[in-house]
Amino acid sequence: MIDLFAGCGGLTQGFTATGLFRPVAAVELDVHAAATYAQNFGDHVHVGDIADWVQASLPKAEVVVGGPPCQGFSALGRRNPADPRNAMWRHYVETLRRVQPALFVLENVPQFLRSSEFAQFDAETQRGGLLDRYALEPFVLNSANYGVPQSRRRAVVIGRLRELDALGQPPETSTATLSDAFPEWLHRRVTDTDLPKSTVEFRGRQIPGVFEIRDLHITRRPTDISKARFRAIPPGGNRNNLPDHLLTPCWRKHKSGSGDVMGRLVWSKPSVTIRTEFFKPEKGRYLHPDEDRPITHAEAAFIQGFPQEGFRWCGNKSSIARQIGNAVPPPLASAIASHLAQRLG
Numbered sequence: 001m002i003d004l005f006a007g008c009g010g011l012t013q014g015f016t017a018t019g020l021f022r023p024v025a026a027v028e029l030d031v032h033a034a035a036t037y038a039q040n041f042g043d044h045v046h047v048g049d050i051a052d053w054v055q056a057s058l059p060k061a062e063v064v065v066g067g068p069p070c071q072g073f074s075a076l077g078r079r080n081p082a083d084p085r086n087a088m089w090r091h092y093v094e095t096l097r098r099v100q101p102a103l104f105v106l107e108n109v110p111q112f113l114r115s116s117e118f119a120q121f122d123a124e125t126q127r128g129g130l131l132d133r134y135a136l137e138p139f140v141l142n143s144a145n146y147g148v149p150q151s152r153r154r155a156v157v158i159g160r161l162r163e164l165d166a167l168g169q170p171p172e173t174s175t176a177t178l179s180d181a182f183p184e185w186l187h188r189r190v191t192d193t194d195l196p197k198s199t200v201e202f203r204g205r206q207i208p209g210v211f212e213i214r215d216l217h218i219t220r221r222p223t224d225i226s227k228a229r230f231r232a233i234p235p236g237g238n239r240n241n242l243p244d245h246l247l248t249p250c251w252r253k254h255k256s257g258s259g260d261v262m263g264r265l266v267w268s269k270p271s272v273t274i275r276t277e278f279f280k281p282e283k284g285r286y287l288h289p290d291e292d293r294p295i296t297h298a299e300a301a302f303i304q305g306f307p308q309e310g311f312r313w314c315g316n317k318s319s320i321a322r323q324i325g326n327a328v329p330p331p332l333a334s335a336i337a338s339h340l341a342q343r344l345g
Helices: 010-017 031-041 084-099 110-114 116-123 224-232 249-253 297-304 317-326 330-344
Strands: 002-004 025-028 045-047 063-066 103-108 134-142 153-161 199-202 205-211
Touching: 002 084, 010 031, 010 063, 010 330, 025 031, 031 045, 031 199, 031 205, 031 317, 063 084, 063 330, 084 103, 084 116, 103 110, 103 330, 110 116, 110 134, 110 153, 116 134, 153 330, 297 317
Parallel strands: 002 025, 002 063, 025 045, 063 103
Antiparallel strands: 103 153, 134 153, 199 205
């Protein structure tokens, strides 16, 4: 398999966990994420622009996977159809044209399926297009139906050579709640706020790391007013439960809007979508169900479905948070991988 826009390797982790796939190449622009990928899957990752990598000699692979940047399509904030990152799928197309895999997987936000970029991508699979050997099967999948303790809806486009039978949607596997996410050894009280002081050399640079998952069980240094707000949020509550003196001026004026801001997670339900700033409760429902603090990096990684032991991380606190929030949940990737393997024999 080849992993494009690999990040820290959520897709690769899921595919390799099945024991059916071996990564031979990956591409990632962010050096910290690439270092994490290399620590876990081997130093075959190109660190840099995919536009440069795709012009080189490419390895052969039965499967190509990847999630081009989705910021221009995201429902969060203001969508920008002109965002240059939206066109990253064109490099994905060029990779497919050159590698000619039997199957491929393109992952993105659900809005991608309604974009002009997806329409253009689909057009390349029609007669005379660059990918006319392939047929597409687009789905919107929720990770919560694939053993991930998190509600996370994603567009998953499966491409197959036309001579192969249609695959259909990957069968759902299991459901999970937040109570299934954390290992017993993960203590609830957290006082550490910084990663251990260590570095590793990667491509001639000193990168923070290498860290085990236990090293990521770190919290923030909240202000006194933040601490008071955390204490005032009841189980399952949010900013609407705060007394007036703890409200910001904006919250006083706007009583409607997101019910997840300053919200507590609930043990008996899946988590909300883990994003890149999960450590900021003012960004969403990221307060621990019981403790008066936001979830830690380790807890976010477990909610994403990363292994409880053995996965190694590189980067600073904010970089690792981005890696976790941007990753495809590995259990979802494993379900997709097992589904594809049936067509590869």
